[in-house]
Amino acid sequence: MKKxxxxxxxxxxxxxxxxxxxxxxxxxxxxxxxxxxxxxxxxAGISRTTIYLYFETKEAIFEAAIRDRIERTIDEAAQSVHAxxxxxxxxxxxxxxxxxxxxxxxxxxxxxxVLIAEGRTIPDMVSFYRNEILRKGERTxxxxxxxxxxxxxxxxxxxxxxxxVFVAPAIMSAIWRRVFDDIDxxxxxxxxxSHVRLVxxxxxxxxxxx
Amino acid sequence: MKKxxxxxxxxxxxxxxxxxxxxxxxxxxxxxxxxxxxxxxxxAGISRTTIYLYFETKEAIFEAAIRDRIERTIDEAAQSVHAxxxxxxxxxxxxxxxxxxxxxxxxxxxxxxVLIAEGRTIPDMVSFYRNEILRKGERTxxxxxxxxxxxxxxxxxxxxxxxxVFVAPAIMSAIWRRVFDDIDxxxxxxxxxSHVRLVxxxxxxxxxxx
DNA sequence: TCAATTACTGACACATATGTCATTAATTAT
DNA sequence: ATAATTAATGACATATGTGTCAGTAATTGA
Numbered sequence: 154m155k156k157x158x159x160x161x162x163x164x165x166x167x168x169x170x171x172x173x174x175x176x177x178x179x180x181x182x183x184x185x186x187x188x189x190x191x192x193x194x195x196x197a198g199i200s201r202t203t204i205y206l207y208f209e210t211k212e213a214i215f216e217a218a219i220r221d222r223i224e225r226t227i228d229e230a231a232q233s234v235h236a237x238x239x240x241x242x243x244x245x246x247x248x249x250x251x252x253x254x255x256x257x258x259x260x261x262x263x264x265x266x267v268l269i270a271e272g273r274t275i276p277d278m279v280s281f282y283r284n285e286i287l288r289k290g291e292r293t294x295x296x297x298x299x300x301x302x303x304x305x306x307x308x309x310x311x312x313x314x315x316x317x318v319f320v321a322p323a324i325m326s327a328i329w330r331r332v333f334d335d336i337d338x339x340x341x342x343x344x345x346x347s348h349v350r351l352v353x354x355x356x357x358x359x360x361x362x363x
Numbered sequence: 364m365k366k367x368x369x370x371x372x373x374x375x376x377x378x379x380x381x382x383x384x385x386x387x388x389x390x391x392x393x394x395x396x397x398x399x400x401x402x403x404x405x406x407a408g409i410s411r412t413t414i415y416l417y418f419e420t421k422e423a424i425f426e427a428a429i430r431d432r433i434e435r436t437i438d439e440a441a442q443s444v445h446a447x448x449x450x451x452x453x454x455x456x457x458x459x460x461x462x463x464x465x466x467x468x469x470x471x472x473x474x475x476x477v478l479i480a481e482g483r484t485i486p487d488m489v490s491f492y493r494n495e496i497l498r499k500g501e502r503t504x505x506x507x508x509x510x511x512x513x514x515x516x517x518x519x520x521x522x523x524x525x526x527x528v529f530v531a532p533a534i535m536s537a538i539w540r541r542v543f544d545d546i547d548x549x550x551x552x553x554x555x556x557s558h559v560r561l562v563x564x565x566x567x568x569x570x571x572x573x
Numbered sequence: 574t575c576a577a578t579t580a581c582t583g584a585c586a587c588a589t590a591t592g593t594c595a596t597t598a599a600t601t602a603t
Numbered sequence: 604a605t606a607a608t609t610a611a612t613g614a615c616a617t618a619t620g621t622g623t624c625a626g627t628a629a630t631t632g633a
Contacts (some may be wrong), residue, residue, distance in 0.1 A: 154541075174487040176516075182483055183396075183483070183484070184394065184395040184396055184480050185396075186393075186394055186395075186396030187396040187481075187484070192560060227396030255442050266479055266480070266534040267480075268542060269476055269479050269480060269538055269541065269542050270394050270476070270479065270481070271394060271397075271480070272541070272542045272543075273392055273393070273394075274393070274397070276546070277476070277507070277543065279542060279546065280546050283543050283546060283547060285571075287543075295495075299384070310555035313557075314557045314560070314561065315366050315553060315554050316537065316548075316563050317535065317539075317554070318532045318537075318554070318557045319443075319537075319561075321531045321534070321535035321558075322527070322528045322531040322532075323538075324531070324535045324538075325526075325527065325530075325534045325535055326531075328479055329527075330463075330484070331479065332478060332482045332489060333482075333489065333497075335486065335491050336486070336489065336490050336493060337493060340525075343525060344525050344528070347524045347525040347527075347528045348524075348528050348566075350524070350529075351524065351528050351529075351561065351562070352561070352563070352565070353563045354565035355560070355561045355562070355565035356565035356567075358568060
């Protein structure tokens with residue numbers, strides 16, 4: 154009467170994805186160094202050695218997990234970006250909201266966490282993340298500033314800022330949630346409002362021109 | 364003619380400090396999980412088993428290293444804080460400069476890095492850091508804002524901000540330097556200027572009142 | 574100078590993780 | 604049905620790290 158054990162099924166196509174998901178969760182909880190293939194296998198519900206059928210090494214899994222997540226984030230972000238219209242504050246709020254949704258509030262921040270932790274040992278991944286994710290975010294903000302200057306909403310000297318200060322609170326809150334949230338939860342929505350207000354007040358002036 | 368091997372000397376008092384320094388460097392390079400007692404011992408120029416004479420476990424070393432560094436940072440910071448006088452921008456610049464000197468430009472940011480990486484496994488250290496370091500920074504900024512409101516330099520609604528946004532760029536740059544500096548060095552001084560200007564412009568208004 | 578003390582070390586036993594390989598068993602084709 | 608294939612596994616060999624302990628050697632005191 155007993156059916157075949159589900160755990161012994163052969164599912165060649167599904168395995169890599171399952172392994173990546175399991176690995177991602179393990180990396181989140183334990184970090185790269187502390188994660189073992191046995192942990193990943195147990196979580197994925199397969200034997201440890203099965204992993205070797207799909208990945209060469211632990212590093213390869215890590216790389217695949219990161220690439221997978223990064224690509225997903227980029228795709229999702231690409232879908233969300235509309236042709237921007239509206240004043241600076243409106244568009245900036247949209248962009249920042251996107252960042253909070255895709256980074257701070259999602260588990261994509263695990264990537265950031267792991268890169269911070271193990272960056273020295275995986276410089277290629279660090280470069281990849283810096284170029285594919287962070288750089289794109291910076292470019293978006295830069296373009297937004299330029300647009301604001303062009304329309305006259307922003308003063309010329311707004312271009313003098315290092316654009317990273319405009320995103321820094323989002324980065325910090327992403328990390329905060331991963332590190333301190335258990336002992337001191339962050340109200341993300343309220344923090345985001347402070348963030349937007351800080352930047353807009355600084356760039357537009359406190360008493361907005363008519 | 365040959366003197367006694369320096370590596371075999373008995374120096375009970377100096378050892379713990381040497382071990383802590385060596386461990387700190389290893390944690391920086393490899394993270395907590397990847398650091399082995401053998402690595403620490405080699406760097407400290409002693410035998411691995413000697414470590415057991417002074418520390419119970421690797422965690423104990425880490426804790427000692429963190430406490431040591433945190434206490435040093437607090438002491439140094441306490442010395443540097445003078446009775447504040449001057450306008451908001453002046454004092455704020457002083458405080459931010461202190462943070463950059465003690466966190467961003469020093470190797471104290473290694474602590475932050477390790478906490479981000481291994482926080483889940485050492486919640487006590489996370490609480491300690493959050494309460495002893497971060498909280499104190501927040502209090503300082505809060506007091507500064509209140510003072511500004513009292514003197515009339517700042518508008519009442521400046522108190523509505525989550526104070527962490529005022530420090531976020533410093534936190535981000537501390538991490539940046541640990542992760543991305545090899546491929547994309549950060550000009551800390553320039554970034555700090557952007558930071559100060561962002562906050563002051565937002566709080567004081569762009570066109571400063573006389 | 575020689576014994577007592579103890580910081581320090583190397584060798585050992587144990588534990589855990591990695592990677593390989595022959596075997597088992599689910600699937601597919603004939 | 605039954606053979607061929609190949610996904611999946613358990614057992615094995617290797618490597619690395621931890622912690623203990625008896626012995627060594629530097630220091631101290633009589």
